[in-house]
Amino acid sequence: MVNLLFTELLKLKRSKMFLISILGAMVAPFMVVVASYIYIKTKNPVQLITFVELFSEANLYTVLVIGVPLYGVITAYLFSREYLEDTLKNILTIPVSRISFIISKLMVLFMWIILLTFVAWGLILLLGVLGQFEGLSLLLIAKSFGNFMTGGILLFILSTPIVLVAVVMKNYVPTIIVTIVITLINVMSGSSEHRGLFPWAAAGDIANETLPSTYPDEISYIAIFTTSIIGFIATIVYFKKVDIH
Secondary structure: OOOHHHHHHHHHHHOHHHHHHHHHHHHHHHHHHHHHHHHHHHOOOOOOEEEEHHHHHHHHHHHHHHHHHHHHHHHHHHHHHHHHHHHHHOOOOOOOHHHHHHHHHHHHHHHHHHHHHHHHHHHHHHHHHHHOOEEEEOHHHHHHHHHHHHHHHHHHHHOOOHHHHHHOOOOOHHHHHHHHHHHHHHHOOOOOHHHHHHHHHHHHHHOOOOOOOOOOOOHHHHHHHHHHHHHHHHHHHHHHHOOOO
16 A cells, blocks of 8 residues: 555656646635735725635635536546556556555545645735735634635545546546536535535535535535445445456
8 A cells, every 4th residue: 555655656746737736726816816906906995805705715716616627637637547548457467456556546636635725725825915915813824724624625525426437437538527517516506505415515615614504514414425435435346346458
């Protein structure tokens, strides 16, 4: 397992995808701060936009809009690369446990998502300070960091169905299509009182502490973890049984 994990990290070291993903993680914070600053300067110079709003908006867009397709591309990259490069059959003849192979990639995915989440949080903090927005405090820094990390962890938990698509389809395109559909549903259900039933939308509300009161909070958590567990089990079962040519 350690060797597999180390190998995956070495692959990232030589890949441009890592840098591209960091740039992608910077999109939401940058857009939120720039849009807020432009609004203050051109529309309402007397209005104060606080750090609370900056953190909340950036986290919302990171989890619901940017995070799903970005992390979906990363997932497709991690789990489809050996298929596309036709190296998987060579790896599995070492021999390597198929379960260990999947777990090692999930561990890399988790570390990658957490790092990108930290980048998004750190950038919104930095830009907010440079823009001289109001309301920053140590308590808010700690709280916002926890909210961002919650969103990142929940998106990782919900990555297993996307992993399943990547492993089954063995290609980037279907995985990207699935993540785009999920993102569209997130956007369309943004004002719905039933959005807590959709796992990815619920993750955004949990991260921002804005779950609607239509259903008990437990329902959203059950939806998220049920989706994750089903995706994980299906991935393991399929990958153990499929023939690698």
